[in-house]
Amino acid sequence: MSFQDVFQAYIDNPSKYKQLVEFEDENVLIIKDQFPKAIRHYLVIPRAPEVTHVHPLEVFNRNYKKYSGDELYDLISFYIEKAKTMIIEDLDKLFDHPKENKLALAELKVDFIRAGVHSVPSLRNLHFHVITQDFESERLKNKKHYNSFTTPFFVDFDKLDPWSNKAYDKLNRGGFGSENQYDSDSAYSSESEDDRVFIRHERDKTILDKIIKTTPLKCTYCGAVFGNKFQELKQHLKEEYLKKYALFDGFEPAKLTPNQFK
Amino acid sequence: MSFQDVFQAYIDNPSKYKQLVEFEDENVLIIKDQFPKAIRHYLVIPRAPEVTHVHPLEVFNRNYKKYSGDELYDLISFYIEKAKTMIIEDLDKLFDHPKENKLALAELKVDFIRAGVHSVPSLRNLHFHVITQDFESERLKNKKHYNSFTTPFFVDFDKLDPWSNKAYDKLNRGGFGSENQYDSDSAYSSESEDDRVFIRHERDKTILDKIIKTTPLKCTYCGAVFGNKFQELKQHLKEEYLKKYALFDGFEPAKLTPNQFK
DNA sequence: TATTCCGATAGTGAC
DNA sequence: GTCACTATCGGAATGAG
Ligand SMILES: [Zn+2]
Ligand SMILES: [Zn+2]
Numbered sequence: 345m346s347f348q349d350v351f352q353a354y355i356d357n358p359s360k361y362k363q364l365v366e367f368e369d370e371n372v373l374i375i376k377d378q379f380p381k382a383i384r385h386y387l388v389i390p391r392a393p394e395v396t397h398v399h400p401l402e403v404f405n406r407n408y409k410k411y412s413g414d415e416l417y418d419l420i421s422f423y424i425e426k427a428k429t430m431i432i433e434d435l436d437k438l439f440d441h442p443k444e445n446k447l448a449l450a451e452l453k454v455d456f457i458r459a460g461v462h463s464v465p466s467l468r469n470l471h472f473h474v475i476t477q478d479f480e481s482e483r484l485k486n487k488k489h490y491n492s493f494t495t496p497f498f499v500d501f502d503k504l505d506p507w508s509n510k511a512y513d514k515l516n517r518g519g520f521g522s523e524n525q526y527d528s529d530s531a532y533s534s535e536s537e538d539d540r541v542f543i544r545h546e547r548d549k550t551i552l553d554k555i556i557k558t559t560p561l562k563c564t565y566c567g568a569v570f571g572n573k574f575q576e577l578k579q580h581l582k583e584e585y586l587k588k589y590a591l592f593d594g595f596e597p598a599k600l601t602p603n604q605f606k
Numbered sequence: 607m608s609f610q611d612v613f614q615a616y617i618d619n620p621s622k623y624k625q626l627v628e629f630e631d632e633n634v635l636i637i638k639d640q641f642p643k644a645i646r647h648y649l650v651i652p653r654a655p656e657v658t659h660v661h662p663l664e665v666f667n668r669n670y671k672k673y674s675g676d677e678l679y680d681l682i683s684f685y686i687e688k689a690k691t692m693i694i695e696d697l698d699k700l701f702d703h704p705k706e707n708k709l710a711l712a713e714l715k716v717d718f719i720r721a722g723v724h725s726v727p728s729l730r731n732l733h734f735h736v737i738t739q740d741f742e743s744e745r746l747k748n749k750k751h752y753n754s755f756t757t758p759f760f761v762d763f764d765k766l767d768p769w770s771n772k773a774y775d776k777l778n779r780g781g782f783g784s785e786n787q788y789d790s791d792s793a794y795s796s797e798s799e800d801d802r803v804f805i806r807h808e809r810d811k812t813i814l815d816k817i818i819k820t821t822p823l824k825c826t827y828c829g830a831v832f833g834n835k836f837q838e839l840k841q842h843l844k845e846e847y848l849k850k851y852a853l854f855d856g857f858e859p860a861k862l863t864p865n866q867f868k
Numbered sequence: 869t870a871t872t873c874c875g876a877t878a879g880t881g882a883c
Numbered sequence: 884g885t886c887a888c889t890a891t892c893g894g895a896a897t898g899a900g
Contacts (some may be wrong), residue, residue: 347882348884379886464884485886486876492884547886556884557877572876611898632871703881728870737891747871811869818869819892834891848883870897877892882885 351469355391362386363605366430371425374430379483380602381475381493383585384431384457388472389421390416396469400461401545404506413506420472424459424501427474431457438600448591452476456588459501462492463545463552466595472501477564480585481602487574491556494564499545548567613731617653621645626838628692631745634685636692641745642864643737643820644718645847646693650685650734658731662723663761663807666768675768682734686721686763689736693719696865710868711852714738718850721763721865724754725814732765739826742847743864749836753818756826761807 345395353377354361358368363485367374373519377385380461394408395416404417404578411419413601432449439445459474484490494497502508546552561577565584589595607615616623616637620630628648629636640649656670659680666679673681679798694711701707721736737755744751754760764770808814823832823839827846830838851857 345883350885462884466885484887488884496884552884575875607898612870719873724869726869750869759869814869837890873894873896875893880888880890882887883898 348466348468351387351389351467351471352396355389355469357501367426371419373426374423375605376605377473377475380480380604381481381484381489382602383476383481383589383600383602384434385473385475385481386427386431386603388420388427388459388474389529390420390470400465400470401463401504401547403465404504405509407447415603417504417506421501423474424474428453428457428459429438431474431476432602435592435600436443438596439592444593446595458493458498461501461504463497463547464595478585478588479564481580483602484578487572488556490561490574492575494562495555496546496560497552498521508519570604610728610730613649613651613729613733614658617658617731629688633681636689638865638867639737640867641737642866643743643751644741644864645738645743645851645862646696646865647695647735647737647743648689648865650682650689650721650736652732653680660732662727662732662734663725663766663809664751666766667771667816679766679768683763686734686736690715690719690721693736693738697854697862701854701860703855705757706855720760722754722761723763723766725759725761725809726811735760738846740850741826741843745864746840750818751821752823752836753821754837756824757817757821758808759814759817765807796861 354365354373356364358373361375362377364375366376370391373387374388374469375387375389377543392408392410393603394410395403400462406413408416414522432453435452436442436445436449456477457474459470465517466472473493479490479493505559546555552580561572561574561576562568563570563584565581565588570580570582586597589597589600612675614624616627619696620627620635623637626637626640627635628638632653634653635649635651637649637651639649654670654672656672657665670674670678693714697714698707698711699702718739719736720739721734723734726735727838735755740831741755743751750817772854811835823834824830825839825842827843827850830842832842847861851862
């Protein structure tokens with residue numbers, strides 16, 4: 345088994361990896377990323393074999409034996425929400441001031457946790473990132489890591505919604521028909537390899553590579569630009585992180601570290 | 607005094623730097639390069655103030671109060687030859703088998719020591735490199751070092767000869783007049799900034815930079831190419847060095863190290 | 869193409 | 884866009900007063 349298939353072992357035998365697996369049921373695993381790029385960085389991993397090797401930008405535009413793309417999207421949405429809840433519950437427990445932090449945690453869940461996918465995953469099993477936007481982690485080691493979460497290389501889960509995709513498609517074919525040069529007949533075909541009737545997410549690896557490598561490093565909090573100076577970005581992110589979490593009662597920097605194994 | 611002017615201190619007060627200065631007279635210093643890029647790497651440094659800051663590719667195409675460019679060339683030629691002699695005498699002493707090595711040393715002097723200049727010197731005082739072609743030295747640390755001695759960035763002393771330059775010019779103006787678009791009136795003017803009547807040595811820093819950075823690493827002995835793999839080149843050069851000097855009686859690798867201070 | 873230090877960039881190997 | 888290792892490549896400082 346290649347490194348690209350590490351998640352397959354978890355899918356096949358989650359009980360063997362109890363240290364890693366935070367939640368499991370028949371549909372998904374939710375695990376803590378082993379190399380978290382932020383204070384909390386979870387992964388939602390669908391288990392179905394017919395789904396696990398479909399590209400994340402295409403997975404909800406197909407139909408499956410067990411469910412349609414739409415149904416799968418709704419299903420995964422539930423677990424994405426669950427992962428977010430697990431994150432704030434974990435932080436709530438850590439801070440140990442539930443009453444004082446209730447509002448701030450609710451805001452953090454909505455404003456400061458992003459869920460989505462990488463346009464070019466390196467690990468072959470379908471997985472969805474759920475990650476706080478502090479990017480405070482020793483494991484965040486280079487521009488590639490950072491820009492994979494902060495540029496269009498990262499596609500929000502919301503943008504994968506096949507319903508909004510269809511609406512987008514309709515809009516284009518109505519008002520801006522000339523912009524849509526694709527075969528609408530194949531739009532809902534689960535057999536078709538053609539996913540181009542949906543929202544246009546960049547798939548060209550050369551272009552995506554360029555995005556990762558040439559997009560200047562930019563603070564997600566304040567927009568400050570650091571060019572290629574990754575160390576300076578890291579230093580700045582640490583300061584932003586300290587400011588951000590200072591809003592929570594019971595925050596201690598030494599305790600609020602990136603998620604690790606139990 | 608900036609690092610770019612280190613040689614000026616030697617010129618001004620050679621007796622203060624007896625450890626470095628191998629030879630001095632009123633015209634030049636001959637020193638062992640402090641960061642030798644080969645087993646023997648000496649520098650010939652003219653002392654005259656009116657000469658020391660002239661660009662090496664132009665220095666023999668001007669006239670001076672003390673001498674014409676031609677005369678200066680002949681003068682420096684003498685010291686270049688002297689430096690080569692010092693190198694083989696040093697090796698002769700080290701090997702300690704003068705009779706057996708006489709012929710091989712004579713050949714080494716002619717075939718294996720190059721003298722010349724860098725097209726873009728980093729140190730401001732005019733200096734001529736006299737260097738064995740083994741490039742066996744810990745101080746040879748990167749492609750820039752190596753390619754500065756093995757590409758057209760390095761211009762042989764012979765190619766600076768103003769007499770051959772003039773012959774070249776004449777030839778071009780006769781047989782290939784159209785290739786010479788320059789003002790021949792300024793050819794011998796010591797005041798002119800125009801050195802273009804002489805052999806065309808590349809002076810464009812962008813082009814020279816490209817030569818240094820993009821020329822694939824290539825063994826000077828056998829032509830083997832190593833691309834950008836500097837460590838592999840180094841390993842190969844060590845093997846070539848061992849073969850090369852094995853021809854000398856009394857050769858011991860541990861003793862034949864790059865020149866150092868006394 | 870002075871060196872040195874540091875950091876960014878690039879290639880590889882992983883079973 | 885898996886990590887970890889190595890090596891290559893790239894910019895900045897360097898002094899003196
Ligand atoms: Zn900021
Ligand atoms: Zn060779």
